Amino acid sequence: MAEIVLNxxxxxxxxxxGSRAARRAGKVPGVLYxxxxxxxxxxxxANEFGxxxxxxxLLGHRVTLKYGDETxxxxxxxxxxxxxxxxxxxxxxxxxxxHQLIKINVPVHFRNHETSPGLKRGGALNIAxxxxxxxxxxxxxxxxxxxDLAGLEIGDxxxxxNITLPAGASPVITARDFIIATIAGTSASASEAAxxxxx
Numbered sequence: 245m246a247e248i249v250l251n252x253x254x255x256x257x258x259x260x261x262g263s264r265a266a267r268r269a270g271k272v273p274g275v276l277y278x279x280x281x282x283x284x285x286x287x288x289x290a291n292e293f294g295x296x297x298x299x300x301x302l303l304g305h306r307v308t309l310k311y312g313d314e315t316x317x318x319x320x321x322x323x324x325x326x327x328x329x330x331x332x333x334x335x336x337x338x339x340x341x342x343h344q345l346i347k348i349n350v351p352v353h354f355r356n357h358e359t360s361p362g363l364k365r366g367g368a369l370n371i372a373x374x375x376x377x378x379x380x381x382x383x384x385x386x387x388x389x390x391x392d393l394a395g396l397e398i399g400d401x402x403x404x405x406n407i408t409l410p411a412g413a414s415p416v417i418t419a420r421d422f423i424i425a426t427i428a429g430t431s432a433s434a435s436e437a438a439x440x441x442x443x
Contacts, residue, residue, distance in 0.1 A: 255285040278339035340382040356394040362427035
């Protein structure tokens with residue numbers, strides 16, 4: 245994955261007035277949190293920020309922040325959008341060290357639908373979690389978790405223990421083997437099963 249670099253400037257004016265001034269100047273205002281320096285108001289060129297955002301690799305990934313000759317590893321945790329234009333209007337970044345463990349939501353993608361007997365017989369994939377919250381090293385955040393549906397019958401479930409996590413990553417919830425998705429029967433598949441049982 246190509247590294248995302250954001251060239252930032254420090255905003256002198258803070259608050260809503262400073263944010264509006266940054267937007268009028270063609271920038272997206274934000275705040276950099278974490279570390280000993282405390283919150284720092286910053287801004288990024290709107291076009292540059294938009295390009296980084298729409299790669300799909302900005303939120304939840306490690307990003308390099310560049311200010312003059314200084315660089316800093318950060319994680320983008322939140323972006324706010326204008327409800328009418330859908331343009332980004334504010335963002336929050338958090339300082340991280342390269343190998344620091346961070347809490348992050350990682351999307352779950354499902355594979356091998358076509359080799360699930362339960363889905364072939366008309367069962368439905370009921371997804372309980374589209375994302376899983378993990379502890380992961382800041383420099384090795386997984387882009388996705390893969391849930392394998394191969395061989396699953398109606399009534400079977402995919403649990404967190406069925407998913408291979410990358411080295412150094414672990415689920416935030418450890419008290420139970422929670423469910424990611426289930427293969428549920430539909431009324432049609434239930435009728436078919438009843439007919440087969442009668443036959």
